[in-house]
Amino acid sequence: MKGRTKRYHEEAEQLQALEKKVADLEVSSTAQAFADMPISDATKRGLKKGYFTNMTDIQAKSLPFSLQGRDVLGAARTGSGKTLAFLVPVLEHLLRKKWGPQDGLGALIISPTRELAMQIFDVLKSIGGYHTFSAGLVIGGKNLKDESERLSRMNILVATPGRLLQHLDQTVGFDCQNLQVLVLDEADRILDMGFAKAMNAIVAHLPPDRQTLLFSATQTDSVADLARLSLKDPIHVGVKEENHEAATPKGLEQHYIICELPRKLDTLFSFIKTHLQVKALVFFSTCKQVRFAFETFCKLHPGISIMHLHGKQKQSKRLEIFQKFTTAKHAVLFATDIAARGLDFPAVDWVLQLDAPEDAETYIHRVGRTARYQSKGKSLLFLLPSEEEGFIAALKSKNIEPQKIKVKQSQTMGIQKQLQNFAFQDPDIKYLAQRAFISYLRSIYLQKDKSTFKLEGLPLEPFAEALGLPGAPKVKFLSKEMAKQRKNASRQVQAAMADTDSSTEEGSESGEETAPTKSAAVRTKYDRMFERKNQKQELYRKVVEQSVLAHGEGLASDSEEEFMTVKRTDHELPAELVDAPDRAADISKRQLKIGKSKKAMAKQRALGEKLIFDEEGNAHQVYEMKASDELAKQGVDVMQLGKEFAEEQRGAMKEVDLVDKAVAKAKRKEKKRKQKERERDVEMSSTNKMSALLDDNDENDGYVSPVFDVPSASSDEEEFRPAKKRKEEPKDLGGSLQDDEALALALLQKRRG
Known part of the structure; x- marks a missing residue:
C-alpha cells in the first residue's frame, strides 16, 4: 500500500x-x-x-x-x-x-x-x-x-x-x-x-x-x-505569406511530356517495361480507367507486380492492396486521387500522372507521394497538346516549373493489337474499355477549367481504337452537347434566312431584281430524300412533276400541297392572351403547349366537393364542425354524444373482430385439411410403390427353391402368431449324419458307374 x-x-x-x-x-x-x-x-x-x-x-x-x-x-x-x-x-x-x-x-x-x-x-x-x-x-x-x-x-x-x-x-x-x-x-x-x-x-x-x-x-x-x-x-x-518557395518536396525531379491521347497507354507500357526495378505510382482520372488498365496490363505480363487502388473496391480489398504496396520493393500501383492525399508509401521512386489533375493543388498532392522527408524521387506528367499551355501556366503560378522532355517514338511499344484481341476474346474486357472511354470523357467534361480541358478537340475514334474497341461508344452527354450545338446552329440559320427575306422584300419594293428566297444551304427532308441515288425513277419523276405543278404552275390540288408541305395545327390562344397581345408575344409555343396539358388544366379546374342535405334541403359538408356552445343552446349534451359515438364504434370494432377471428379460424382449418390431404397422398403413393414391388417379386422367374420338411404348426393360434413374437424352432432336415453320408456315397458310385 x-x-x-x-x-x-x-x-x-x-x-x-x-x-x-x-x-x-x-x-x-x-x-x-x-x-x-x-x-x-x-x-x-x-x-x-x-x-x-x-x-x-x-x-x-x-x-x-x-x-x-x-x-x-x-x-x-x-x-x-x-x-x-x-x-x-x-x-x-x-x-x-x-x-x-x-x-x-x-x-x-x-x-x-x-x-x-x-x-x-x-x-x-x-x-x-x-x-x-x-x-x-x-x-x-x-x-x-x-x-x-x-x-x-x-x-x-x-x-x-x-x-x-x-x-x-x-x-x-x-x-x-x-x-x-x-x-x-x-x-x-x-x-x-x-x-x-x-x-x-x-x-x-x-x-x-x-x-x-x-x-x-x-x-x-x-x-x-x-x-x-x-x-x-x-x-x-508554416503558412507562407510570400510565395517564394514551391510547395513540392525539395528532392523531387519534375518532368512532363506532350502525348497524344491514343498514345498514352503505349507510352505507359513502354515506361513500365523499361523500369522494372522501381516502385511507381500511376494516377488516373477515374476508377473505370484504373480497372481497365489493371486487367489489360496484367494480361500483357510486363514483368513487374501490378496493383490497383480505387474507391469502388471493398474496404478489405483496399486495406490488403495498401499494405501489399507499402511492403513491396518493386511494384506499380494504378490509383485514382484516393491515393493522392496524406498516404505515406515508403520508397516510391516515380509518380506518373497519366491524366492531368484538375488543378495545381492536386498536382502538389500527387507528386508528394515521392521524395518524402529526406529521400529523393521523380515525377512525370502526361499532357495533351491542348492542355500544355494552360496547365503549365497554372503550375508556374505556384512556382512549379517541371522540365519538358521528349519520348522517342521509335522505342515506344504499341499494345493496340493486343488490346483489340483481349476485347474480341473477352466481353468483360470490351465492357471495361467502353466504360473507361466514357468515364474519361466525362472527367474532361466536368473539369472546371474549360480553357485548359477541351472536349470538342479530342480524337474520339483513335482513342477508342487505342483501347481495343472497334468504334467510339455512344456517349449521352456528348449527344446532348451536339444536339444543343445543332439547335443553336439552326437558330442562326433561321436568323440568316429572316435577314435574307427582309432584304428581299426591300429589294422588291425598290424594284430591283433579287435571287430566290429559298437558300441552297437550307434543305428539307424531301430534298435530302431526292438526293439519294437508289430512288426509283418513276416515283421520283412523278413526285417532281407534282412539285413542279404545285410550285410553278399553281395547278396542284390540296392533297398535293399537304404532301409537299408540313401541316401544322393552328393552336388557338386563350381569351385573356388574345385581349393582351403584348403578353402573348412573350410566351413561347412550348409554354402554351404545357399550359394546355391535362395536368395544367386539372390544376386550373376547381375540385368538386361532397355535400349532404338535411331534412329541410340545406347543403352541408360531410364532416361539418359545430361549436359546443351552439349545441348546448339546442339542448344537446356534447359529452353524452361523445360517449355514445365511442360506444357505437367499440361495438362495431367488436363485430369486425369477430368476423376476422372467424375468417382466420376458417383459414387455419382449411390449411390443416390441405396438409392432411398432402400427407395422405404421400402415404398412398408409397403404399402403391411397395405393393407393386411385391407383385414383381411374386412372379415366377424360373428359380426353384429347395424343399424342406417343415413341421406344421400345432394350432391355428401358433400359425397366425405375429412374426416378431413367434419363437424360432430348429428345423428337422430329416435323417442323421450317417444317413447323409450313405446317400452321398451311393450317388457318387452311381455317377462313376
Missing part, C-alpha cells in the same frame, strides 16, 4: 514538473530533437521505438504552441511530418489531464480517406504504446454495430467524416461533451470531397471549449472558412 502511494506521488510530481516546463517553453525555441522538447518519458520512448528522433520543420514550429494548448492552423507541403505534429500534443494533453477510461472520449482525429485514417492509427499505436489510453478506428466499410459497442470505451478516436457523423446521430451513449482535442488532418481534402456539411454538423456536436489543430498541405478559401468556424485565435504555422 505504501509503495502504491509513493508511486502515485512520484507520478504527480513528474506531471507538475512537466506542466512547468511546458509553461516556461519559449515559442521561439530552436530545438531540433524530440528529446529537447517538454514531453513525457512515455512519449519519448514511443518516438524512439518508431525511430523518430529529429523534428521536421512543421513539427519544430507547431509543437511549442500545440503543447501549450493553443489552436494551430498548420500548412506545410506533403511529406513534411504533419502526423507527428498533432499526435504528440494529443498524447501529452490527455496525459497532463490524467485522462482515464471513465472519462470517455478525449481526442478526436478526422481524416478524409480510410487509408489515411488507418495510417494515422498505425502511427498512433507505434508511438503511444507506453501510454494507458485506449484508441479506436472508425471508418466506412466495417460493421457499424461492432464499432458502436466499442465507442464508449475509447479515449482517442481516428475517424472519417461520414462514419463519424453516422455514429453521432445514431449510436446511443456516444458522448463527445468531454472532448479535449479536435484534429482535422488534410482539411482541404475533406472539403474537396464534399464533407463540408458533414463537418459543420460534426462541429455542432462538439463542445466549444476545446483545443483544435487543423493541418493542410494547401490553404484555400474553404479551409479558411472552416478555420473561422472551428478555431479560436489560431496560430498560423
